Amino acid sequence: MATKASRSAARLMISPAVVLLLGWMLIPLCMTVYFSFLRFNLLNPGDNPFVGWENYRWFVTDPSFSAAMINTLVLVGGVLLITTIGGIMFALLLDQPMWGQGLIRIMVIAPFFVMPTVGALVWKNMFMNPVNGIFGHIAQSLGAAPIDFFSSIPLLSIVLIVSWQWLPFATLILLTAFQSLDQEQLEAAEMDGASWFNRFWYIMLPHLARAITVVILIQTIFLLSIFAEILVTTNGGPGVATTNLTYLIYVSSLLQYDVGMGSAGGVIAIILANIVAIFLMRMIGKNLDA
Amino acid sequence: MGRIALKQVQKSFGDVTVIPPLDLEIDDGEFVVFVGPSGCGKSTLLRLIAGLEDTTSGTIEIDGTDATGLPPAKRGLAMVFQSYALYPHMSVRKNIAFPMKMAGMDQAEQERRIAAAAKALNLTDYLDRRPGQLSGGQRQRVAIGRAIVREPAAFLFDEPLSNLDAALRVGMRMEISELHKKLDTTMVYVTHDQVEAMTMADKIVVLQAGVIEQVGSPLELYRAPRNKFVAGFIGSPKMNLIEGELANEHGCRTIGIRPEHVEVSTTEGQWQGTVGIAEHLGSDTFIHIHGVPGCDPLTVRADGEVSVRHGDTVFLTPRQNLIHRFDDNGMRIE
Amino acid sequence: MARAVPNSRKAINTAVAGTLGFIIFFPILWILILSFKTEGDAIKAPLQVLFSTGWTTESFGAVQERSDYFKHFTNSVVLALGSTILGLLVAVPAAWAMAFVPAKHTKNVLMWMLSTKMLPPVGVLVPIYLIFRDVGLLDTRTGLVIVLMLMNLPIIVWMLYTYFREIPGEILEAARMDGASLREEVIYVLTPMAIPGIASTVLLNIILAWNEAFWTLNLTASNAAPLTAFIASYSSPEGLFYAKLSAASVMAIAPILIMGWFSQKQLVRGLTFGAVK
Structure with missing residues (x-):
């Protein structure tokens, strides 16, 4: 509800943001789609002939593509599993009465503010290095053979590092959701004879359902684009053992200078992300009406 | 002066007509109450007078001049909102001073009016507090104070008492009535509570679905309701x-x-x-x-x-x- | 009414949560300790490290010398602040308009803005890289400021929008009735009331820009490289370097860690686009 004058002022004020985002989204997007149909390598200047679906065919049939898809799935799925379950448990725990809750919460949240390159390098060297890392020292003191994380379980190592970075996010959001749960509801359930487990299962978990979905969807969006952690730890190796889709596209386009191929991969990545995005947008949209 | 005349005023939101063409005269110094069930268009009508909404057609005259296209600030009206709408980051003093500051009024005159308003409204001890530290009734009085100092042509009240508890409401009702007697300025008051309408009004305007059902003094409406709706609405x-x-x-x-x-x-x-x-x-x-x-x-x-x-x-x-x-x-x- | 909880249960809760919290926090604590050790001590077993007596700040100096910390730090500051300020300039008017003058399409516009955030960066890496190469923006702060601003613009608009929406429209109408012009309304009423919200938006945006590690790694070489790239240069070990890596890491994360702790609550709102409050 407003007057005409304020409405036209409003339109004027929205337009810079809209124009900028439209440009930021449309121009590169169209270019990516366009390049993906060209034979276009920066190392071979000259014509960039139209080749139809060739890039897509090459990209998809390359064995490293299927490996990258599986790695992406394992990476996203593994991190989601660890962070969601861990997040629920941490949130539940932190919601209990205790001393020094603020301090403990700060400690749990801290990893989220650590830049990805730092987190990954610290884990790689100080913890997972088989000779000098803490895990190596612990294994030695127990008389066991130290695990060489990045050669024997490379993908799992990355899953662990990324989980450490994202556990705080899940915890923080789920804790916020827990705290908005009406205590009287729980007391009513207790009066109705519900055990702690029943209260958790029938009241707390449904109350959290929405927050859990949000955590899963938002993390998925970010996890699909994991890049820096791989770059500074394994460079996608050994072989393609830790190459995810993002990294594969990076390799094709900026290391092999194959713009056409990289663009085809980019289009595939966009489609994948959009599938998740649709669900996320629906949830957020519903909330907007409320 | 505060004579307000609505001529064939109409308001639609998109395809929905909230107020079909309507005529109404409000005389100088009158206490007019718009009353009706929620959604009857009474608040919209008040906001049209205030200039917070555009009329779809028709004209609004204030003291004989066409004010239809004027922005709210130029109409010389003051409004008291349901939520009081105090500026939370300003002290009571600054809240009351705000309209005068916007008008670029002389500092000494501002001080004089603030002091007078604070005295009249029992706010002298609270001038340096923030609205958040005041009770509901005090906030209401600050909102009124902010309206008074402008010496407007007319006061507009949008359900000002609905956020107060029952006991306080009776007290504030009388305070507003007394204020009207003292200032003798036109007041337009919106409420859904027929008791407020009966006790305060010189003239009641009963609205339903944007249509004026009857205009008259409280007793006229009580004695001779024009139709079944007014008959059922007035009286308890x-x-x-x-x-x-x-x-x-x-x-x-x-x-x-x-x-x-x-x-x-x-x-x-x-x-x-x-x-x-x-x-x-x-x-x-x-x-x-x-x-x-x-x-x-x-x-x-x-x-x-x-x-x-x-x-x-x-x-x-x-x-x-x-x-x-x-x-x-x-x-x-x- | 909250019930009284026996101290014994509180003690158990504290112990369990404290231990787990400590484990999560440990890597950060550990690099803080290592950064003050000599390289020789830093690779020892954990207990030996703790009880080694040599404390030194030499690693910090070494890091500056080896990879010019201050240049990268300056770049990080410029990128984070630049993209935030630029973003605010564009976002404040947009959020104001959508929150206070909602139109039929406001919701769609908001959702669309959000959807640009869902676009995976890698999907547009090639064109952005080529455009930047052709207009000479590769490895420049200007280029990165623009990219980071656009990256985070949807979040800024969205966060501001949710904060603005909490300001009751009646207060702005009151200001209008009181004779305030649009400019005065924004200066005297809206902005002071919105400052807490704007502050948390700024904070979150600085954190996101500071830690952004896709564009900053792919569009810079040396001139405009911020701390993310500075750290990445430590990814291939050269001899003994734990203490130096630790020192570099501490210097890279300390400013933002402190800011982050202050903005926990706002973080939830910003990162979930208001879906969880």
């Missing part, structure tokens, strides 16, 4: 509307009789019924009676000391000269 407890046989006897579709215009007796009377619930208020007793054809329950206001119990049989006699008659369209028949 509500007027009993009776249809069927009993109405036919009076040669009309519906008759109305106010609870306070029915005599109750345990021995004899015109109509017979059974007591359902009796609400003993001490001063009065409201008896809800079942069994009178065409109206169930029929409410009667009896003396406070009447002792009737659930299930008792009672006899009722309406005062013949106070029966209202309505035709097939619900309009009053004289």
Whole structure:
């Protein structure tokens, strides 16, 4: 509800943001789609002939593509599993009465503010290095053979590092959701004879359902684009053992200078992300009406 | 001066017409109350006068000049909002000073008016507090103070008392009435509470679905409601509307009789019924009676000391000269 | 009413949560300790490290010398602040308009803005890289400021929008009735009331820009490289370097860690686009 004058002022004020985002989204997007149909390598200047679906065919049939898809799935799925379950448990725990809750919460949240390159390098060297890392020292003191994380379980190592970075996010959001749960509801359930487990299962978990979905969807969006952690730890190796889709596209386009191929991969990545995005947008949209 | 005239004013939001073309005159110094159920367009009408909404068509004149296209600030009106709309980051003093600051008024004059308003509204001790530290009633008074200092042509009140608790509401009602007597400035007041309308207004405008149902003084509306809607809306407890046989006897579709215009007796009377619930208020007793054809329950206001119990049989006699008659369209028949 | 909880249960809760919290926090604590050790001590077993007596700040100096910390730090600051300020300039008017003058399409516009955030950066890496190469923005702060601003613009608009929406429209109408012009309304009423919300938006945006590690790694070489790239240069070990890596890491994360702790609550709102409050 407003007057005409304020409405036209409003339109004027929205337009810079809209124009900028439209440009930021449309121009590169169209270019990516366009390049993906060209034979276009920066190392071979000259014509960039139209080749139809060739890039897509090459990209998809390359064995490293299927490996990258599986790695992406394992990476996203593994991190989601660890962070969601861990997040629920941490949130539940932190919601209990205790001393020094603020301090403990700060400690749990801290990893989220650590830049990805730092987190990954610290884990790689100080913890997972088989000779000098803490895990190596612990294994030695127990008389066991130290695990060489990045050669024997490379993908799992990355899953662990990324989980450490994202556990705080899940915890923080789920804790916020827990705290908005009406205590009287729980007391009513207790009066109705519900055990702690029943209260958790029938009241707390449904109350959290929405927050859990949000955590899963938002993390998925970010996890699909994991890049820096791989770059500074394994460079996608050994072989393609830790190459995810993002990294594969990076390799094709900026290391092999194959713009056409990289663009085809980019289009595939966009489609994948959009599938998740649709669900996320629906949830957020519903909330907007409320 | 504060004469407001609405001429063929209409308001639509998209395809939805909230207020069909409407005419209304508000005289200088009058206390006019817009009353009606929620969603009846009374707040929209007030906001049209304020200039917070554009009219779709028609003109609004303030003191004889066309104000339809003027922005709110240029209309010389002051408004008190339902939520008080105080600026939370400013002290009471600054809140009250804000309109004068916007008008670029001389500092000394500002001080003088703030002091006068604070004194009149009992806010002198609170001038340096923030709105967040005040009670509901005090916030309300600050909102009024902010309106007073501008010395507007008219005050607009948008349900100002609905956020206060019942006891405070009665007090504030009287304060606003006294303020009106003292300032003698036009006030336009929106409420959904007919008690506020009856107690405060010089002139009541009853609205339903954007249409003015009746305009008149409180007693005119009480004595001669123009239609069934006004009859049911004004007065508490509500007027009993009776249809069927009993109405036919009076040669009309519906008759109305106010609870306070029915005599109750345990021995004899015109109509017979059974007591359902009796609400003993001490001063009065409201008896809800079942069994009178065409109206169930029929409410009667009896003396406070009447002792009737659930299930008792009672006899009722309406005062013949106070029966209202309505035709097939619900309009009053004289 | 909250019930009284026996101290014994509180003690158990504290112990369990404290231990787990400590484990999560440990890597950060550990690099803080290592950064003050000599390289020789830093690779020892954990207990030996703790009880080694040599404390030194030499690693910090070494890091500056080896990879010019201050240049990268300056770049990070410029990128984070630049993209935030630029973003605010564009986002404040947009959020104001959508929150206070909602139109039929406001919701769609908001959702669309959000959807641009869902676009995976890698999907547009090639064109952005080529455009930047052709207009000479590769490895420049200007280029990165623009990219980071656009990256985070939807979040800024969205966060501001949710904060603005909490300001009751009646207060702005009151200001209008009181004779304030649109400019005065924004200066005297809206902005002071919105400052807490704007502050948390700024904070979150600085954190996101500071830690952004896709564009900053792919569009810079040396001139405009911020701390993310500075750290990445430590990914291939050269001899003994734990203490130096630790020192570099501490210097890279300390400013933002401190800011982050202050903005926990706002973080939830910003990162979930208001879906969880």
